Amino acid sequence: MSEGVEWAVHCCLTLGWLGDDRPVPTSRLAAGYELPPAYLNKQLQALVRAGLLTSTPGVRGGFRLARPLDKITLMEVVAAIEGPDDAFQCTEIRRRGSGAESPERNFRTPCAVSTAMRKAELAWRRALAAQTLAEVAAAAERHAPNLGEGVRRWYGRG
Amino acid sequence: MSEGVEWAVHCCLTLGWLGDDRPVPTSRLAAGYELPPAYLNKQLQALVRAGLLTSTPGVRGGFRLARPLDKITLMEVVAAIEGPDDAFQCTEIRRRGSGAESPERNFRTPCAVSTAMRKAELAWRRALAAQTLAEVAAAAERHAPNLGEGVRRWYGRG
DNA sequence: GACACAATACTCGGATACACCTTGTCCGAGTCCACTAGG
C-alpha cells in the first residue's frame, strides 16, 4: 500500500485537533511530520478531489477539513489515496488456453477465484468503513490525554 | 496486488483437478492459460518455497500439490506470492517533527492509525484463511459441472 | 535376447534485463496582506 495513506490519515487527525477555524498550509503540516512538502501537497490534493478536505489559495491559505472527523471513515481516506479500483484484478485467464478450446463453458458466471478474493476484500473494506477518524483520534488520545492540546500548542493555536 | 496471485490460484486448482499422480511441467501449465512460461515458473517456485507444491526435476518432472486442495487456504497462496509482511507499513511519523519535541509522550503504545489499519487487514486475512482452495474449486464446478473432466482431457489425462 | 553405457532431450532453479508505478521535485497561476501615497 502507498505510504501516502499513513500521511493522509495523520494529517486529517491533526486538522481535527486544530479545529477548522483557520486553514493550515502544506509547509506547516510537512514540518509537523518531517515530510517532503511538495509530495505531501500532492497527497492532500487527492484528499481535496475526494471531498474530504477543502483548499483555499492565497497567502493565508491552506487545507481544512470538509467534514468533522466523525463523518470521515478510514475507507474514504484509503480510497482517496489508493484509488477506487480493487487490489485484486481478475484478468480472466480462465478463458485463455484450455478454456478457449471448450466453448461449451459459459463465462457469463463470474470467475470463482475472483469471487473468493473479492469476498475477502469486501471484509477489508467493511472493516475500514466501520472506523471513523474520530474513533482513531479517540484511541490515540486514550494513551496520551493531552495530545490535542500539544498539537495545538506546536501549531501556535494554543 | 501482484498478478501472480491469480496465476498461482488457478494453477493450484488445475493441479487439483488433474490429481497428484504425475507432475505437470511449467510449460504445460503456461500453455493452459497462455502465460509466459519462464515467469510462471518463478511464481511456482514461490509456491514450492511456501510448501504448497513439490517440484521434481528431470525430463518427466514438474510440479505437484504438496497437500490436497481442502488443506490449502487462499491466505497461504497470497502469502506465498505477496510475501509475509502487511500491506500497510507504519513508519512511525508520529515521532517526527512535532512529536519529537514533546518527550512527555510515551511511544511505547502502538500507533492508533497503525492499529486501526491492522484491524482491517486482519479481517482481510481472516476472510482469506477461511476459504480453502477446495471450496473455490467447488464453487467453480457449481456453474460448470464437468469442468474437472474437461481440464483432465485437455491435459491428456482423460 | 539381455544388459551396461553413453548421448540426449527435457525439466527446474537462479541470475540477468526491461517497464511501469510510486516517490520526489520544480515552476507557474492565483490570492490575500501590507505598505505607500494621496485626499
Added chain:
DNA sequence: CCTAGTGGACTCGGACAAGGTGTATCCGAGTATTGTGTC
C-alpha cells in the same frame, strides 16, 4: 487621520524527473529416457 492603489510574498495546482518493485527473459545444473553396442 482615512482610504484607494500597488507591490510583494505566500499558497495551491499541475507538469516534469528519479528510483524501486513487479514483470519478463535467458542460460546453467540435474535427471530420466532412449538408443546403441557388447556379451
